[in-house]
Amino acid sequence: MTPVIQINPAHPEAQLIEQAGAIIRDGGLVAFPTETVYGLGADAMNEQAVARIFVAKGRPADNPLIVHVSHRRMLDQVAEGISEQAEALIERYWPGPLTLVLKRRPEVAASVSAGLPTVAVRMPNNAVALALIRAARTAIAAPSANRSGRPSPTTAAHVLADLDGRIEMILDGGATNIGIESTVLDVTSRVPMILRPGWVTEAQIAAITGAVARAASSEALQRSPGTRYRHYSPRARVVLVEHGSPAPLEAICKEHLKSATVGFIGHTPLAITNANFQAMILQADAAAYAGNIYAALREMDERGATVIIIEGISDAGAGAAVMDRLRRAASEIIGA
Numbered sequence: 001m002t003p004v005i006q007i008n009p010a011h012p013e014a015q016l017i018e019q020a021g022a023i024i025r026d027g028g029l030v031a032f033p034t035e036t037v038y039g040l041g042a043d044a045m046n047e048q049a050v051a052r053i054f055v056a057k058g059r060p061a062d063n064p065l066i067v068h069v070s071h072r073r074m075l076d077q078v079a080e081g082i083s084e085q086a087e088a089l090i091e092r093y094w095p096g097p098l099t100l101v102l103k104r105r106p107e108v109a110a111s112v113s114a115g116l117p118t119v120a121v122r123m124p125n126n127a128v129a130l131a132l133i134r135a136a137r138t139a140i141a142a143p144s145a146n147r148s149g150r151p152s153p154t155t156a157a158h159v160l161a162d163l164d165g166r167i168e169m170i171l172d173g174g175a176t177n178i179g180i181e182s183t184v185l186d187v188t189s190r191v192p193m194i195l196r197p198g199w200v201t202e203a204q205i206a207a208i209t210g211a212v213a214r215a216a217s218s219e220a221l222q223r224s225p226g227t228r229y230r231h232y233s234p235r236a237r238v239v240l241v242e243h244g245s246p247a248p249l250e251a252i253c254k255e256h257l258k259s260a261t262v263g264f265i266g267h268t269p270l271a272i273t274n275a276n277f278q279a280m281i282l283q284a285d286a287a288a289y290a291g292n293i294y295a296a297l298r299e300m301d302e303r304g305a306t307v308i309i310i311e312g313i314s315d316a317g318a319g320a321a322v323m324d325r326l327r328r329a330a331s332e333i334i335g336a
């Protein structure tokens, strides 16, 4: 029911982008690729349009959205009081996977911020996303384009599986590059605070700002409501085995095989032959995990796994963001 429009990811066709931009201007919903995951976009200044995002996703109204801009000047339409420190981060990381929480301007639809006095903003590093925002001539509010609680979409097919018939258009610009969501950084106080780890790491931020705080979980829960909800979950039950855990992977899989169809996602090949066992082996680095993990979770669901066992990686660098998502997706964590 929802049209999926193939678009050239490097040189998006102007006519297609114009059509999509018109839908946004008219208060409709368009899913589009970014460099991280697909977003579900609406005019950030239109209260009714933004309300439709929450309905389409089944998203709790107290979980605010990220606003996407196509150039630095557009930021001044949605946020104010931008510090020198924030400017330095923008200079270095925009366009890119760094979302800044700033003081919100009153013109932004209140539901975007879920009642908070702040607004989260980023400039995506993706030609289709940037062209769409320009064509819409407005900032675009866009959460990840999945049904609430499901793994974020990294392809147009994932978006269609979750949102068919609920939105006006899907722009298909191929698989996203990074595969996990942006870093969310609160820059409203002097020492910035990471509310959600992402592809831009703590060390990269600290190199520009000096000190950087990491939200202790209870405070993060207050300041970034989205981190409170169950997230990124396939239908199967997810068991995460932390990196460095002494628990033997093969034994864990075999134990579950007594009562479940097991999907294993990890970097260690296992010598298990069982009709109810399937494995997806990734490289043991953050880039490979980020790029494949959401697709792998959906794929294991489709292949009929009832339990998905995931081998974790190190928390170093962007590994922290990957492991944050996996810990949220897991029903059970076997510790290090």
Ligand code: TXA
Pocket: 034, 036, 037, 038, 039, 040, 063, 064, 065, 066, 097, 099, 101, 113, 116, 118, 119, 120, 124, 142, 143, 144, 145, 180, 181, 182, 183, 184, 195, 196, 223, 224, 225, 226, 227
């Ligand atoms: O990479 C990304 O960030 C993707 C692409 C589409 O840009 N978007 C994304 O949106 O991941 P979403 O809605 O799935 O996650 C937004 C996160 C949530 O954890 C939310 O609570 C937080 O950002 N957030 C949004 N506005 C906020 C605010 N004003 N203060 C604190 N946290 C905020």
Ligand code: MG
Pocket: 143, 144, 152
């Ligand atoms: Mg999301």
